[in-house]
Amino acid sequence: MGKKDENEIAQNCAGCKKALNPATRYYRNNAYFCNLNCYKKKIKADAAKAAEAAAA
Numbered sequence: 001m002g003k004k005d006e007n008e009i010a011q012n013c014a015g016c017k018k019a020l021n022p023a024t025r026y027y028r029n030n031a032y033f034c035n036l037n038c039y040k041k042k043i044k045a046d047a048a049k050a051a052e053a054a055a056a
């Protein structure tokens with residue numbers, strides 16, 4: 001004990017970065033999300049970023 005086990009603890013939402021509840025987390029695209037809503041938000045954000053990068 002005392003040493004942080006990242007494999008066990010590093011489970012934050014890839015969308016909002018909040019700590020996830022292992023029982024209700026939503027797995028998609030190699031990442032964990034709070035729920036489908038956060039996943040959709042992330043997709044939107046990524047799409048906007050990609051569009052920005054393409055326009056730049």
Ligand SMILES: [Zn+2]
Nearest residue numbers: 013016034038
């Ligand atoms: Zn989230």
